[in-house]
Amino acid sequence: EAGVTQFPSHSVIEKGQTVTLRCDPISGHDNLYWYRRVMGKEIKFLLHFVKESKQDESGMPNNRFLAERTGGTYSTLKVQPAELEDSGVYFCASSSGVLAWVNEQFFGPGTRLTVL
Amino acid sequence: SQQGEEDPQALSIQEGENATMNCSYKTSINNLQWYRQNSGRGLVHLILIRSNEREKHSGRLRVTLDTSKKSSSLLITASRAADTASYFCATSGPSGTYKYIFGTGTRLKVLA
Structure with a gap:
């Protein structure tokens, strides 16, 4: 079974650009999460999808970030325009758990974003 | 202060020694997980322990959970140079919430 995959693995962009x-979550997983780790800090939750619906987006830092999950399969996270402080590693995770009790999240390898 | 604080922040040991890392949290949880991150790579799941469990083993890893003290420990026995990584605990809960709350992690360095 394929795990969670993320693309690209590394992105280098200039301030003001869009990324x-x-x-791609594990097939059949309805729950999809985005997290990020800014340099030297803890990994922080951004948002949670259940299928195509945003269940919790309390961690989204500002309106420069837009997450979508059309069709309830893969998800995209757009940053527009990117700022220097957006640099970090963005992780995606998925889970099949209907109940939080059994919510084991499987993480992707992350996308390292560098904003110059 | 934040949920999921690891202690110590950094740990350096010799190969073959045991490494113990601690995690404290503040709210009630459904489960607690430990992850490893090698430099520049993704998160690797190590162990999940549920709130009604007290101890779990997996190979050279032993995790304990004390819900009365809101703390967990990860013990790596007979460490190897390949264990060098950052280790994070992540809590899920309280009931009804799905997001994980991570600590800042413990950077473990195992010297050959």
């Missing part, structure tokens, strides 16, 4: 990150 779109993609995540």
